Structures are given as structure tokens and as C-alpha cells.
Amino acid sequence: MPSGEKRREIDSLLVAVSEGEEAAFASLYDATAGVVYGLALRVVRDQARAEEIAQETFVQVWRQAPRFDRERGSAMAWITTIAHRRAVDLVRSEQASRDRIKRAAVARPDTPFDSVASEVEEASDAALVRAALTNLTDVQREALSLAYFDGYTYREVAEIVQAPLGTVKTRIRDGLQQLGKLMGVGDG
Amino acid sequence: MDDLRDLAAAYVVDALDDIERAAFERTMASDPDLSAHVADLLEVSSTLADAATAEPPARLKDAVLARVADAEQERPSGLVFTRSTRWMGAAAAALAVAAIILVLVAVSGTTSNQDRIDDVFAASDRVDLALRSDAFSATFTYSLDLQRGVFDSGSIPPISQEQTYQLWLTDAAGPVSAGIFSPQDDGLTRVLVEGDVAPGKTLALTIEPQGGSEQPTGDVLATAAIS
Numbered sequence: 001m002p003s004g005e006k007r008r009e010i011d012s013l014l015v016a017v018s019e020g021e022e023a024a025f026a027s028l029y030d031a032t033a034g035v036v037y038g039l040a041l042r043v044v045r046d047q048a049r050a051e052e053i054a055q056e057t058f059v060q061v062w063r064q065a066p067r068f069d070r071e072r073g074s075a076m077a078w079i080t081t082i083a084h085r086r087a088v089d090l091v092r093s094e095q096a097s098r099d100r101i102k103r104a105a106v107a108r109p110d111t112p113f114d115s116v117a118s119e120v121e122e123a124s125d126a127a128l129v130r131a132a133l134t135n136l137t138d139v140q141r142e143a144l145s146l147a148y149f150d151g152y153t154y155r156e157v158a159e160i161v162q163a164p165l166g167t168v169k170t171r172i173r174d175g176l177q178q179l180g181k182l183m184g185v186g187d188g
Numbered sequence: 189m190d191d192l193r194d195l196a197a198a199y200v201v202d203a204l205d206d207i208e209r210a211a212f213e214r215t216m217a218s219d220p221d222l223s224a225h226v227a228d229l230l231e232v233s234s235t236l237a238d239a240a241t242a243e244p245p246a247r248l249k250d251a252v253l254a255r256v257a258d259a260e261q262e263r264p265s266g267l268v269f270t271r272s273t274r275w276m277g278a279a280a281a282a283l284a285v286a287a288i289i290l291v292l293v294a295v296s297g298t299t300s301n302q303d304r305i306d307d308v309f310a311a312s313d314r315v316d317l318a319l320r321s322d323a324f325s326a327t328f329t330y331s332l333d334l335q336r337g338v339f340d341s342g343s344i345p346p347i348s349q350e351q352t353y354q355l356w357l358t359d360a361a362g363p364v365s366a367g368i369f370s371p372q373d374d375g376l377t378r379v380l381v382e383g384d385v386a387p388g389k390t391l392a393l394t395i396e397p398q399g400g401s402e403q404p405t406g407d408v409l410a411t412a413a414i415s
Binding site for chain 1: 201227235244249251252255260263
């Protein structure tokens with residue numbers, strides 16, 4: 001999550017967007033497109049599809065901005081959640097679960113951020129969360145990564161890592177909780 | 189609720205399948221504590237997105253801005269407001285002035301106008317639309333057969349002497365004034381709207397300087413789409 005100051009800036013931009021201000025929307029795009037596009041690209045692993053997902057995400061943000069309820073969380077969380085769900089739904093609709101599990105068994109990336117992601121500056125938001133992720137246990141990081149970055153369901157993750165369903169759910173839950181503490185976000 | 193919290197974590201990283209996700213969302217809808225917990229978790233899971241940051245191609249921004257230029261925003265009340273950058277031409281402006289005069293007569297409340305108002309409420313094809321904003325709720329009742337509507341100002345707050353509320357009927361060709369009014373102290377103001385009350389038009393409400401304007405200058409407070 002971007003620093004508190006940047007997060008608040010994005011919240012303010014969204015308020016202006018909700019009033020129909022196109023200039024604010026362009027600024028919102030500038031502030032968030034790297035994350036939205038990068039996330040889509042990492043999940044769907046295809047530039048054209050990632051661009052489509054990013055485009056649909058931003059159009060949805062524009063359309064629904066007036067209905068966004070500030071009480072329910074940050075603008076950034078809302079925006080990334082839209083993008084993430086679209087990306088995950090796309091990969092699941094395009095390839096059968098069986099095939100996707102097979103692919104994972106063959107080629108599991110060591111880290112959630114492999115060569116698909118571009119270089120990031122030290123101490124940038126990206127570097128911060130990557131550093132936080134190294135502080136999770138291996139199995140927590142693995143479960144979170146397979147779920148979040150590869151779009152597997154927890155059942156599929158359980159099959160890939162050969163662990164019980166309950167164990168995988170716990171790893172995802174504990175991993176998130178730990179991440180929250182490290183990033184100072186959420187109720188952690 | 190251990191089980192629910194496990195599911196909540198899986199839910200926020202989109203690790204539930206479609207059926208589980210739908211079931212979980214139903215559970216959330218009736219459990220505010222769970223919803224609040226999920227909202228907190230979403231703040232955490234969204235930090236993961238940063239790890240994947242990548243520079244998008246320049247054409248993406250062009251494509252997004254082009255799409256948004258034509259896209260309508262969803263108003264909080266569920267009404268759709270169509271942004272039109274084309275306002276009135278000279279001919280329509282003349283019509284608007286005539287419309288203001290007509291409706292000023294209507295608002296003065298002569299008996300025949302009361303009949304015309306009653307007819308709308310009695311019409312067999314009567315439609316009632318709500319116009320809502322944070323500050324008030326009002327209604328617009330219309331009949332396509334009669335090509336006539338009645339705007340009831342409901343809980344609209346009073347405004348200063350230097351200002352007036354103004355109604356507009358708009359479509360792709362632009363807005364035409366449909367009347368001006370100031371809410372009465374006893375709260376009830378009904379404005380007879382005659383003229384082009386037809387499908388495809390939108391009734392809009394703005395605040396204008398006293399006496400009304402030829403074209404809208406104030407922010408649109410609420411709209412209702414006639415269909």
C-alpha cells in the first residue's frame with residue numbers, strides 16, 4: 001500500500017472523480033496505473049490482456065466513484081481489488097483448473113515477483129512490501145503468492161503444495177495477518 | 189468464528205471459487221462485523237498489489253481517458269446522469285424563455301392549473317420518480333399520454349432571495365427550462381411541467397440566480413430519467 005500520505009492523496013482524488021472531475025481522474029490514473037497494470041500483468045502474464053483488464057478497471061472506477069463509500073476502506077484497496085478480481089476471473093475462465101495445477105507443478109517461481117515485474121527503486125512501495133514478504137514463513141509466502149499472484153483457489157493451492165485444505169487456509173490467513181502487522185495496515 | 193475468518197482471508201486474496209465466493213458474500217451481507225473484518229483484510233491484501241508494480245504503455249492512458257470521456261457515472265441514488273457538453277443553441281434559448289413565462293403562470297396556482305396537476309396524478313399511465321440527493325428528496329410524477337408532469341419539491345430546503353431553483357428537461361440536444369420555483373414555507377411546492385415530457389428526456393434540477401437562467405449555470409442537484 002502506498003505510504004499514508006499517498007494513500008490519502010488517492011482518497012482525495014477519488015472524491016473529486018466522484019464529482020465528475022476528469023482532470024482528477026487523469027491524476028488518479030497517474031498515481032495508480034503502475035499498480036493496476038502491473039498486478040494484472042503478473043496474474044495474467046500477457047500484456048494485451050493486462051491492458052484490457054487495466055482499462056476495464058479504470059472505467060469501472062470512473063463509473064462507480066460516486067457510489068464508493070469512504071467508510072468501507074481506502075480508494076487504493078478498492079481499485080486494486082477490482083483489478084485483482086478481474087485478472088483472477090480471466091485466468092480461471094481461460095484455462096481449466098486441471099491444466100493450471102499441472103502448470104504450477106512443473107514451473108513454480110521461487111518468489112512472487114519474478115522476471116515479469118520491472119525493476120523497482122529501493123524504498124519504493126514495491127520494495128517495501130517485497131521486503132515484508134521475506135519476513136513471512138516460506139509456506140505462508142508460498143500460499144499467498146500462489147493465491148494472489150497466480151490466481152489459484154485455496155483448494156488448488158492445497159493440491160499444488162500437497163497440504164490439507166485447513167492448513168492452506170491457515171497459512172493464507174496467518175500470512176496476511178503478519179503482512180498487515182509489518183505494513184502497519186488493517187487491524188494488525 | 190474461526191472458520192469464517194479463514195474464509196475471509198481466502199476471500200480477500202480471491203482464493204475462493206465462484207460458488208464459495210457468492211456464498212461468502214451472502215454471509216457478509218448480513219454480518220456487519222464480518223464485513224468490517226473483510227474491509228480491514230482488504231487493506232492488507234491490497235498492499236500485495238504494490239509488489240507487482242510495472243510501467244504501463246502510454247497507449248493505455250490514452251485508451252482509458254477516451255473511454256471515460258463518453259462514460260456515464262452512476263449516481264448514488266442509482267439514477268444515471270448523462271454529461272452533455274453541448275448546451276443550447278439560439279432557437280432553444282428562445283423556447284426556454286417562453287417556457288419560463290408559461291411555467292411562472294402555472295406556479296401562480298390558478299384553478300385550471302390545479303386541474304392540470306390533478307389530471308397527472310389521476311392518469312392511468314402515471315409514473316412516479318424519486319429525485320434524491322444528500323440534502324433532500326423530491327418527486328416527479330408524469331404521464332406520457334398527457335405529456336405533462338408535476339414536480340413536487342418534497343423536502344427541498346429553502347434558498348436565498350437572490351437564488352431560485354430551476355427545472356430543466358434535457359436530452360442530447362441540450363437542456364430546456366421547465367420552470368423555476370422557490371419552496372414555500374409550508375414545504376409544499378408543486379411545479380407543473382408541460383412541453384416535451386417524453387421518453388429519452390431527463391428532468392434536472394439546478395440552483396440559478398433569481399429569475400432563472402437561459403441555460404444551466406449551477407451544479408445539477410438531482411436528475412430523473414423519463415422512460
